[in-house]
Amino acid sequence: MRNRVLENVIGWGISAVLLILAALFLWAPIQVSNPVPEPVDVDRARLGARPIRVAMHDPPSIEVATFDMNCMECHALFESGKMMPGGLQRHNDIEMGHGINTNCFNCHDVERRDRLVLEGGETVGFNQVPQLCGKCHGPTWRDWQQGIHGKTVGSWRGGDERQQRYTCTDCHDPHTPAFKRGTPLPGPNTIRMTPGEGPHHDDGVHRPLAQWINQIAEHGHDDDAPP
Amino acid sequence: MRLPVLRQDDAGGGCGGCPPQDAPDSRRSFLRSTVAVGAGFAALGAALSPLADLDTDKVFAGEDFFREHYKELTAEDKARLFADIEAQIDREYGVQATVGDPRPLPGVEFVYALNLSRCDGNRACVHACVKENNQSREPEIQYIRVLEMPIGTFELERGNQYYSEKTPRPGHFYMPIQCHQCANPPCVKVCPVEATWQEADGITVVDYDWCIGCRYCQAACPYWARRFNWTDPEIPSDEINPDMAYLSNRPRSRGVMEKCTFCLQRTRKGRMPACLEACPTGARKFGNILDPGSEVSQILREKRVFVLKEEVGTRPRFFYYFDELSSRTTEGVAS
Numbered sequence: 189m190r191n192r193v194l195e196n197v198i199g200w201g202i203s204a205v206l207l208i209l210a211a212l213f214l215w216a217p218i219q220v221s222n223p224v225p226e227p228v229d230v231d232r233a234r235l236g237a238r239p240i241r242v243a244m245h246d247p248p249s250i251e252v253a254t255f256d257m258n259c260m261e262c263h264a265l266f267e268s269g270k271m272m273p274g275g276l277q278r279h280n281d282i283e284m285g286h287g288i289n290t291n292c293f294n295c296h297d298v299e300r301r302d303r304l305v306l307e308g309g310e311t312v313g314f315n316q317v318p319q320l321c322g323k324c325h326g327p328t329w330r331d332w333q334q335g336i337h338g339k340t341v342g343s344w345r346g347g348d349e350r351q352q353r354y355t356c357t358d359c360h361d362p363h364t365p366a367f368k369r370g371t372p373l374p375g376p377n378t379i380r381m382t383p384g385e386g387p388h389h390d391d392g393v394h395r396p397l398a399q400w401i402n403q404i405a406e407h408g409h410d411d412d413a414p415p
Numbered sequence: 416m417r418l419p420v421l422r423q424d425d426a427g428g429g430c431g432g433c434p435p436q437d438a439p440d441s442r443r444s445f446l447r448s449t450v451a452v453g454a455g456f457a458a459l460g461a462a463l464s465p466l467a468d469l470d471t472d473k474v475f476a477g478e479d480f481f482r483e484h485y486k487e488l489t490a491e492d493k494a495r496l497f498a499d500i501e502a503q504i505d506r507e508y509g510v511q512a513t514v515g516d517p518r519p520l521p522g523v524e525f526v527y528a529l530n531l532s533r534c535d536g537n538r539a540c541v542h543a544c545v546k547e548n549n550q551s552r553e554p555e556i557q558y559i560r561v562l563e564m565p566i567g568t569f570e571l572e573r574g575n576q577y578y579s580e581k582t583p584r585p586g587h588f589y590m591p592i593q594c595h596q597c598a599n600p601p602c603v604k605v606c607p608v609e610a611t612w613q614e615a616d617g618i619t620v621v622d623y624d625w626c627i628g629c630r631y632c633q634a635a636c637p638y639w640a641r642r643f644n645w646t647d648p649e650i651p652s653d654e655i656n657p658d659m660a661y662l663s664n665r666p667r668s669r670g671v672m673e674k675c676t677f678c679l680q681r682t683r684k685g686r687m688p689a690c691l692e693a694c695p696t697g698a699r700k701f702g703n704i705l706d707p708g709s710e711v712s713q714i715l716r717e718k719r720v721f722v723l724k725e726e727v728g729t730r731p732r733f734f735y736y737f738d739e740l741s742s743r744t745t746e747g748v749a750s
Contacts, residue, residue, distance in 0.1 A: 200447065227649075240695045331738075377555060
C-alpha cells in the first residue's frame with residue numbers, strides 16, 4: 189500500500205515537473221540574456237593604405253594667399269638670411285623638432301630653394317628625399333633601400349605595377365621626424381571581465397589586469413618562491 | 416518458447432475479465448500515464464518550438480547536409496556552392512559579393528616579419544583586419560592582439576592587451592600577436608574532423624562548414640590566434656567587404672572557429688595583407704620567403720629575428736625583430 193502511494197506521488201510529481209518545464213519553455217518568464225558588447229566606433233580613415241601625410245612634390249610649391257607658388261618665385265626676389273638668428277619670420281607653420289639639425293641649409297640649398305642639398309654642394313629635387321636623409325641616417329637609408337625600413341604597399345611581388353614604396357616624407361615630417369604619440373584604436377572588449385570594475389578604470393586607464401600584473405611585479409610568481 | 420498468457424480471473428464479474436479489485440487502480444494508472452504522456456509531448460513540443468523561428472539560411476538542410484569536405488569538392492561543386500553562398504549573402508546583407516577560391520601560388524611561401532622597435536601600439540592593424548575579413552562587430556572579434564609590455568621585460572603574462580592611453584607609453588613596447596601560420600601547427604593536429612589544414616604556401620585555413628566548433632584548436636594554439644563565434648556574427652551591411660574567399664573572409668556562422676589567414680583573398684592575388692597596409696609606422700613586412708630578393712628575405716638575412724615561443728617547436732612563419740631606436744621618436748619612449 190505504501191509502495192502504491194509512493195508510486196502515485198512519483199508519477200504525478202514527474203508529470204507536474206514536466207508540465208512546469210513545458211510552461212517555462214513556452215512562455216519563458218525568465219529571460220536568459222547573453223551580454224554582447226556594443227560595436228566600437230573606429231576612425232576608418234586610419235585603416236586605409238595611404239601615406240599618413242602629404243609629402244612635398246617636385247618641383248615644390250606652397251600656398252601663399254590662395255596661390256600655389258614655386259619657392260623661387262619669392263626667393264629670387266627677396267634676400268633671406270643664410271642662418272636663422274631669431275627664428276623663422278616666414279614659414280612659421282614649421283615646427284622644428286629634428287634634434288641638433290636646426291639649420292635650414294643643412295638640407296635646403298641656399299641658392300636654389302626648390303632643391304635639396306647633398307654633401308659637397310650637389311643638389312637633388314624634392315622627390316629624391318631618401319638620398320638627402322641618408323646623409324645622416326645611413327643605416328636607415330641602407331635598410332630602406334633593401335625594403336627593411338619603410339613601407340611597401342600594393343603588392344609583395346617585386347615588379348608588380350601595383351607595388352608602391354613610400355619615401356621618408358610620406359611618413360615623417362622632415363622638420364619633426366619623430367612620430368607623435370596618439371590615442372590607440374579600441375582594444376578587445378572586456379565585457380566578461382570583473383563586472384563593475386573591469387572595463388572602465390576610474391582614472392580612464394584601460395588596464396583591467398593591472399592588479400594582477402602589479403601583484404606579480406611585487407611578489408613574483410609562485411614558482412619564484414624559494415624551495 | 417512460452418508466450419505470456421493473460422490471466423483470466425473467473426471470481427470477478429462486471430467488466431468481462433477485469434479483476435474487480437484492480438478496476439480503480441487501472442483507471443488511476445490510465446489517467447496518470449495519460450497525463451504523463453501528455454506532459455511529455457507538451458515538453459517535447461515546447462523544446463522543439465524554437466524550430467518555428469529557425470532561419471533556414473542558417474541550417475544545413477538538403478544538399479548542404481551532404482556537402483563534401485572542401486578538399487573533395489569538384490570544380491562544378493565549387494561553382495554551385497559559391498553561387499549559393501553569394502545568393503545567401505545577398506539575401507542576408509543585400510550585398511553583391513564575389514566568393515572566390517584563390518589557390519596557393521607555385522613557388523611562394525608567405526612569411527611575416529614585424530619590427531618591434533617601430534610598432535607604437537596604435538591598433539590600426541587590428542581594425543583594418545576586422546574590416547577586411549568581415550569579422551563580427553557585435554561582439555567584435557579581433558584576430559590581432561597587441562600586448563603592451565615594459566621595456567626590458569619579455570613576460571607575455573605581464574603584457575596588457577587592453578591599454579587605452581596614448582601610445583607609445585613611456586617605457587613600454589608593443590607586441591602584436593596574430594596567427595603565426597606555423598610550419599608545424601598544433602591546431603591542425605588536434606582537429607578531430609580535419610576541418611583545418613595547412614596549404615602549400617604555409618597558410619593554415621579553416622573550412623567553416625566542416626568545423627564542428629569543438630575549440631580543440633583554440634586550446635592547442637600557443638599564440639592565442641584562434642577565435643570562436645559564440646553568437647551569430649553581426650556585421651552592418653555597409654561594412655561588408657564584398658571581395659571574399661571561401662577559405663578566408665566569407666561570413667562565418669555561430670559555433671565555428673576562425674583565424675587570420677594572412678588575408679589570402681588579397682595575398683594570393685599579389686596584394687599585401689590589410690594589417691600591413693594600415694600600419695602607419697611601417698613595422699610590418701610581408702612577402703615570399705622563397706624569393707631571395709623579397710623584403711622578408713632581406714630582413715631574415717640582415718636582422719636578428721626571433722620567433723615567439725620557439726621552445727614549443729611550432730616553427731612559426733611570423734618573425735619578430737628589434738632595430739635601433741635612435742630615429743624612432745624624440746618623445747622619450749625609452750625613458
